Amino acid sequence: MNSLPLHDLMARLGELLSYDASSPLIFSSGLFLFLFAGFLLVYGALRRATTARILYVILFSLYFYYKSSGIYFLLLIFAATSDYWIARALHRTRRPALRRLWVALSVAVNLGMLGYFKYTNFLIDISNQLFGEGFLQFRNIFLPVGISFFVFQSMSYTIDIYRRQIEPLRRWADYLFYLSFFPQLVAGPIVRARDFIPQIRRNPVTVTREMFGTAVFLILTGLFKKAVISDYISLNFVDRIFDEPLLYSGVECLTGIYGYALQIYCDFSGYSDMAIGIALMLGFRFPKNFDAPYKSATITEFWRRWHISLSSWLRDYLYISLGGNRRGRVRTYANLLLTMLLGGLWHGAAVRFVLWGALHGTALALHKMWMAVVPGAKADGAQMRPWSRAAGIIVTFHLVCFGWLMFRAESMRGVELMLHQIFFNFNAALAPQLAAGYTGVVILIAIGYALHFVPARADAAAQRLVVRSPLAVQVLLAAAMIWLVMQVKSSDIQPFIYFQF
Structure with missing residues (x-):
């Protein structure tokens, strides 16, 4: 096989290194x-x-x-x-x-x-x-x-x-x-x-063995979330459902919403994990940005676990600037609603994003009201008994999923069609066919949610294991992850969802 002429090779290298919108x-x-x-x-x-x-x-x-x-x-x-x-x-x-x-x-x-x-x-x-x-x-x-x-x-x-x-x-x-x-x-x-x-300006830049090992763990888990789980279920299932909801039954549409809830979490938290890991490899420490948000038993707890850097920014620079909770209950509820309305608008210039913000703002205000009238009620549901906490997690998760429906649909007409299929054409009997026709997708969704709900101590133990492993083992883990990504990836690299924001 003849090698490429030098000028052709340089031209291709120039194209690769130049800006390409796609x-x-x-x-x-x-x-x-x-x-x-x-x-x-x-x-x-x-x-x-x-x-x-x-x-x-x-x-x-x-x-x-x-x-x-x-x-x-x-x-x-x-x-x-x-x-x-x-x-x-x-x-x-x-x-x-x-x-x-x-x-x-x-x-x-x-x-x-x-x-x-x-x-x-x-x-x-x-x-x-x-x-x-x-x-x-x-x-x-x-x-x-x-x-x-x-x-x-x-x-x-x-x-x-x-x-x-x-x-x-x-x-x-x-x-x-x-x-x-x-x-x-x-x-x-x-x-x-x-x-x-x-x-x-710390001098010299120091990256300890613990920092390097943690960086490797975060980069690899982030890559798995993004390039394996999020990209695969998006291209092979979620996008198809949201593009043409009338072609699918209600059980498939509902599974598509559950799939998108996992997709956006794995996409965004995967990026955050990689960002934190890369920064750590350079000697810089970033704050944690996600903390298993679907384990939340209340909507307030969800916003303490989801996109923590944004929710704390909105709290410190918008909610508090509006008066926070210092001017009476009614003003507090209004401030929460306005903060989340603007937070929704920050995510996108469309009515559905404003409605998404209104949904979360209303839910936060109602939960704040609930805590004011119920003695002992905590923002994170810490006072809940196991059964009530489990119920709270289910309710909060489905409230968040309803919000994700507005977040993902191309228009409010798409939201309407998805809800119509779920409530009027559910057809649960198709569930076995769904599992058989989308076996890989269903398995990855199950793996994704299982990993999300593992106890925090198990996640910490896995991180310690990687951190304490010899460099050769860390290199082998990285090689195995890259091989896995190559096996499941599509022909095109999928941009991160939050690039559009």
Whole structure:
């Protein structure tokens, strides 16, 4: 076999390394694993050269974002530059009115970017519905990957400085490092400045054996969740159900919803696990972002376990800013509802996301009301007896699944069709045929939920086993996981669900 001419080889390499909208650089891709291996070699050599290491990571992070959003990596640089200078001016200002103006400017710039790229066509659609079709023309606007995440992260920095909880960074490069750090850049977790900034200039960078082993465990479990469970059940079952619900019975539609609940959890928590693991391998510690959320016995507990970095951000920077629970019960319930409505809108510019937020906001308010009138009731259901906790888990899970139906369906018409099939064309007799026709899917769904509900101590024991294993065993585990991914993966890499947010 003749080898490719050098210029053809270079051309193909250039295509591979250039921006391709249909092929973002994600953790589960072979290209990322190859680039990250090369990145680690240079990173290790720079472990004591603080400034060179920071600049090197910034360049790799900007390239990583370029591979996801093309020229819009400049938007990330603009956001970092804007809030870096606003934060410094805010810190120097003593007059309260001027301080409020500076922080308002930061919020306006960040939300202005988010609003233009994410909500322009949504507002045009509402205007056309109010004033007639054609009143405004839709625009072809590209949504930069992960803009919602780095905008929230940047706003938290200036707000914390306004609240005098932290001081501004002295170097622009350090702030760009914080905002662009590639493990959490495009899909979180949303890392607070107060937690991350003290880690930037530690010298030398130290990765202990325990940190490395934990990183290996998190990366491998995240890869299994994402590339094995989530991608397989999505392509081979869930997407088919949601695309054409009338072609399937109610039992199949309900199984599709259960499948999507597992898919979105494995997709997002898998990404978070990999992000936390990759950061740990570089010597940085991120907070935990998921804690077995479907074990929750109340809706309040669910939001303490699901996407923890976002729920805590909404609590600290939106709910508390609205008054929290300091202005009476009615205001508390209204604040919860408004916080979740805006949280729903953060996820997507569509009515179904607003309704999803309204569902969770109403449920949180009702649970808050329940705790106010029932003596001893706890937010996490800690006072529940085993049977009542089991019932609470079932009820909470199905409430969350109803929300996921609105989250996943392409429109409210899709929600209506799925519910129609479930309530009026259930046909439970088809369950054996479903299991026979989708054996692989059913097995993976069962494995996914079984692993999710194992006791926390079993998960911790598995992590300790990997951490204490010799490096050769960890390498073999990684090779086995990559082989498994290759056996079940489709021809195309599936983007992470939260890339669209």
